[in-house]
Amino acid sequence: MIGRLNHVAIAVPDLAAATKVYRDTLGAKVSPAVDQPEHGVTTVFIELPNTKVELLGMLGDKSPIAAFLARNPNGGIHHLCYEVPDIVAARDRLVAEGARVLGQGDPKIGAHGKPVLFLHPKDFCGTLVELEQA
Numbered sequence: 350m351i352g353r354l355n356h357v358a359i360a361v362p363d364l365a366a367a368t369k370v371y372r373d374t375l376g377a378k379v380s381p382a383v384d385q386p387e388h389g390v391t392t393v394f395i396e397l398p399n400t401k402v403e404l405l406g407m408l409g410d411k412s413p414i415a416a417f418l419a420r421n422p423n424g425g426i427h428h429l430c431y432e433v434p435d436i437v438a439a440r441d442r443l444v445a446e447g448a449r450v451l452g453q454g455d456p457k458i459g460a461h462g463k464p465v466l467f468l469h470p471k472d473f474c475g476t477l478v479e480l481e482q483a
């Protein structure tokens with residue numbers, strides 16, 4: 350069911366510093382920072398030949414990555430995003446398998462303007478999984 354790895358997301362305490370590491374130290378192509386008020390984060394995308402890295406910085410007091418950064422003060426891998434051809438069909442199959450979808454269970458529009466859903470890490474080997482309709 351899942352297809353390509355769309356991105357690996359890394360939550361960071363200092364988005365400007367993390368962007369500098371990827372751009373200057375690692376020599377990667379980085380996007381401008383974009384606020385995602387709907388998701389409580391600011392994102393920077395690192396374009397790699399085979400996938401992307403999504404740097405996530407906190408936006409606002411109620412950012413969903415605040416607790417993660419409190420546990421991981423240096424930052425860390427926050428989620429993996431896999432592409433699926435039909436997100437509603439994927440959700441229905443996962444729910445039928447007993448997996449938990451976070452939130453209301455309805456796809457939201459994600460950082461790429463495409464529908465996304467998040468799946469509970471306890472059901473997926475301790476990893477928060479994002480599904481994006483490709």
Ligand code: CO
Pocket residue numbers: 356358403428430479
């Ligand atoms: Co993501």
